[in-house]
Amino acid sequence: MCRRGVRGAGGGARAFVFSGTSPQRAALCARALADAGFGGVCLGTWHVMRPEFPRAAGAAGEGWVFGAPFTDPGRVSAGFVAAYRARHGVAPGRWAPEAYDAVGVVARALEGLDVTPGAVVRRPASTEYAGLVKPPRFTTSSGARSRGRCTSCTGRAGRGSGSSAGTTGCEPPARYSSERAGLVRLG
Structure with missing residues (x-):
């Protein structure tokens, strides 16, 4: 899970960056950060931008910002x-x-x-x-x-x-x- 991130969030961190590629792990981090009361900016990479992330993160995934090196074709x-x-x-x-x-x-x-x-x-x-x-x-x-x-x-x-x-x-x-x-x- 993202224990270090949650500890950092409790220590006054203003942002959290998830650099992994698993939407499920990112969702676990999102939920753990929300449970810890973290209110800072949460960032992830395009690898996480799949349907599994919002499904697993629920409300804890709201407001996350994802960077992508490509443009949405639509x-x-x-x-x-x-x-x-x-x-x-x-x-x-x-x-x-x-x-x-x-x-x-x-x-x-x-x-x-x-x-x-x-x-x-x-x-x-x-x-x-x-x-x-x-x-x-x-x-x-x-x-x-x-x-x-x-x-x-x-x-x-x-x-x-x-x-x-x-x-x-x-x-x-x-x-x-x-x-x-x-x-x-x-x-």
Whole structure:
């Protein structure tokens, strides 16, 4: 259970963070915190945002705040949800809007592009694309804003395994097709 958290709550803590992934354990913590009279902010991760948590926590789960690294597909665009459902027969799942944006920025970058390794690698970072969730931003592994250099293949720009000076080490796609990629145009 969350004995340390309950002890901390009794010791003047103003917030409680549940960092586990089990909705059942989070519910046990919520109930124990409520029983201890804790009135501070309670936080959890997206792993806990499943039906089991409110069922098991009951009133003790009210007001908990959950952080998630993805966007709720239903809150992004009704058009996206309808198009996704029409194409796949189910509602979009977690990460669907972010996946759509990733494919969208690459598709936009490849429009009319001379398909050479250097052009393919550099183009997405400088492509204007609004995205469903937000405009994609490319960064290096250190978190610095990318200047269109490839860092995904090797972690170091221009040093792919077996690459020669001046190349990126990335292999270009043979031919791009938005239909083959399953990209749905939204107006």
